[in-house]
Amino acid sequence: MTVQQSGRRERKKAATRQKIADTALRLFLERGYDAVGIRDVAAEADVAVTTLFSHFASKEALVFEQDEDFEHRLTRAVTDRAPHEPLIPALRREVLALVRHCTADSAAPIWRMIDASPALRKYDESVRLRHAESLATAIAADPDLTRSETVARTLARFVIDAYSLSREAPDPEAALDEIFPMIEAAWQAAGPPPRT
């Protein structure tokens, strides 16, 4: 059995991964995403190119390190909300938190870089679509929400749109204040559950 890996190996692996990610981000921000090659990153992190690709699926993935929890946070906003708490406000709260996180001063240079690179924008789009799918699944699975799958998917897309549009807006929080009432109305219109 290969249960209970007791440590050093996993720590080393995690350290390598972290070192690659840190080095990549540093170089990207210093010299620009397009001006830094995979071979540069690997050399500077003192690993082989193949090692780098065993940790990250693509060059773009180096930039989106922490986005695993984005997905979880959104679905948890659905699954972990208080019993009978309405869905939309819960989602709104979470999206607001995510947007604040992205537009914080510390993250700003990264997002400026992403917005400047077509490859990174494309990657971000596909990540968002994946998140929308997870969110749709979570919504469809909630026993309190008796909507069709199409409605669940639609709502999920709308919520991800809200995140994306608001992140790019000059005043993100004001944008959310405009968009979420629209989402709330769409949700109401989507056939309220059978019993009021």
Next chain:
Amino acid sequence: MTVQQSGRRERKKAATRQKIADTALRLFLERGYDAVGIRDVAAEADVAVTTLFSHFASKEALVFEQDEDFEHRLTRAVTDRAPHEPLIPALRREVLALVRHCTADSAAPIWRMIDASPALRKYDESVRLRHAESLATAIAADPDLTRSETVARTLARFVIDAYSLSREAPDPEAALDEIFPMIEAAWQAAGPPPRT
């Protein structure tokens, strides 16, 4: 002055472009998108690789030949609608037409191929985002529609989502029937124009 290019040159160029596109699509459908390289397409179309790339910006673009008018059709659905005709039904009509076009039997193998290839899916996503931006601009420019830019952009995204979700749904037209009432409600909620 280089006005009025009168013919042969342009015809030859168009023919070359068409031959490349036709060859590419044929090979892709025959052997699969990933199994056909750019060099294969160029050889089979009897042109140089550089020529191919002077006609098409990328390998993916070979598959999305006719999509220029998608953009125009959507914006025209906004700009060319009858005076004071409500916006949403006009958009709904156009989206329905687009979805029917995509799900027609003739287009089905192409979309099956697109859905099977991550690269093509990504490309399609970015195309949709561009279309959403155009649509948002058209909506924002309409003097009858006095909504904010954020609302225009949001509505445009929602409409593109409707197209995308419905195209992928098992019953596309039924999906549209579910989604568009949601969009209508969102639009109503977005602050109706000052004078009702």
Next chain:
DNA sequence: TACGAGATCCTATCCGTTAGTGTTACGGTC
């Protein structure tokens, strides 16, 4: 200690894409 497995490395290569540089053939002009 010795072994199995996972992590890393090295080499070579594929593939999309572009730069650099000619060459042809068309179109407008005299």
Next chain:
DNA sequence: GACCGTAACACTAACGGATAGGATCTCGTA
């Protein structure tokens, strides 16, 4: 009809991301 500018195309070579194959090392455990 000869002439020149230029658009379209070709050839070669390369760049950069990504992967395959196989060797090597390092750790966990028997």
